[in-house]
Amino acid sequence: MNAAALETFAIWLQRPNFLTFIVVFLWGLYIMIAHHNLIKKLIGMYLVQTSVIFFFITVSAKTGATVPILVDSDLVRPELYVNPLPHVLMLTAIVVGVATLGVSLALTIAVYRQYGSLDEEVILKQSRE
């Protein structure tokens, strides 16, 4: 292994959060593509959504900082405060994700009542007949 590749590897290892994000995102994507069970597809979908939320939180995380409430307003030191906006955005994204999950579970129940199965292969075979 040459030095440049080693350095790249070291840079990657210094960012475990981004590595986690990539792994979780791709894992979710893989589950959505590879599994035939509808519930498993939903789990994959939720992993993808959660990984994006994780990405936002990672970007905005800060060690040793506190909530952005000014105690004495004469001096603002940005390194002491966490930017609240990404967290608030992700609250909205979580709500959107919950709503999506609700709709998808309702659809899954309806599919199960219609076809008596949650396996996509079986369902497609039945609907072709």
Add this chain to the structure above:
Amino acid sequence: MIPHLPALIFLLPFAAAISMPLVSLVRVTWCRGLTLGVLVSMAVLSFVLCHQVVEYGPFHYPLAGWPPPLGIEWVADGLNGLLLPILASLACIGVWYASPTVVDGKGRVYYYTLVLLLVSGLTGILLAGDLFNIFVFLEVSALSSYALVGLAGGRALISAFRYLILGTLGASFYLLGVGHFYAVTGTLNMADLAERLPSILESKVVITGLIFMLIGLGIKMALVPLHGWLPDAYVYAPQSVSPLLAALVTKVALYAVVRLLYWVVSEQVIGQELPLLLLSSWLGAVATVVGAFLALSQQDLRRMFAYAGISHIGLIVMGVCVDNPTGFAGGIFYLINDAIMQAALFAIAGMVMYSHGICEIADLSRIRGHMPWTLTALIVIAVSMIGIPPSGGFFGKWYIILGALEASNYLVVAAVVGATLLTLGYFVKIFERIFGEREPIRGGVQAEGPLPMRVSIGVLAGSTLLLGILSDSVIRLILDHALPR
């Protein structure tokens, strides 16, 4: 100037959607009237907004009175000022068209609630002044369209499920891109982003984020390699839903792409770092030809129209991405046209199915002599889809080709011409089936379908012709007011 006009246009359908279940408790028959009333007043307000934007220039509306750095703002400018009235009127016509098919008690409440939610979500995408709001409203409109597709039951359920999986994946990709932009600029407001992005051109984060967003929106607008969800969803959706979805959902996602490419990422970014517009126009060329080929090979009428819609999305992308005002105006003009034509095509297919139970092209000969009005409308729409002069479709394609020649992008010219020939091909296939038989088949009844269906199809077909006749002034309007900066 009415100060709260943008908020009012959004809040009307939203509040009506929220109150719809309560209204249905009082009397179920009021739902339709309420929905139509809300949509008509929304259309009127959007025309007022359009007029004010043309008269006084774009205006910024800070929500709850908080100005942009802290608050969220909505922006009404020439582009969305032009598209909002189209959205509202098409929704209005679509709901009125569907009223004879939406009869049973509970489904009716769901239908009207979801349609209003869909319309308010799409309005939100049009008006949003920052990237995260576009994500939220994309999901509001997408969630209601999944539910609308699933309303039909049966095979629609599994298509709705697939639509949901792919749509959510698209939204996640989009959100990921937004995250990249936020990480390097610290803002989500489009105007602020346009100021801060040029100074960090060399950043790979910007390009990566942009590509993620384009993939996400590409799924939402069914650009060819990402179109898998669309045909099934539109074919198995209830007849009352597919004209609305086909006309509005993909077009509004395309609008978001236009906003992103021209208003957020300014031209120098995409010009220098990577030839994004050129690549997109090639993607559009592939989309339009592949979509048209797929349409040519279909046996099911609605599936053919769904692929026709996919093909025309490619056409609009090409027009918007040839990177000069002529092509841009042609693309936006074609977008308006295509929304009307898609609504009309699915309305006609739905009506043929409603009155004669026909959905295969092979059975279409049975409608000859029984549905003269519908056939006339179909011929008018076909003329516009193919692009024969008096219609709106012709002028759209004309300006797209002019723009492409101006940019000497000959692939686009070839693709537009090829798509036109293929469009001619699949309409010939339909008309050959209808008029080709020597003897009209006996039996069957003279049935056109209920009055609302007939009138709305007539209005849609007429308005494509009207757009063609008024094309000069509409193009002028786009060139004067809707061009990016």
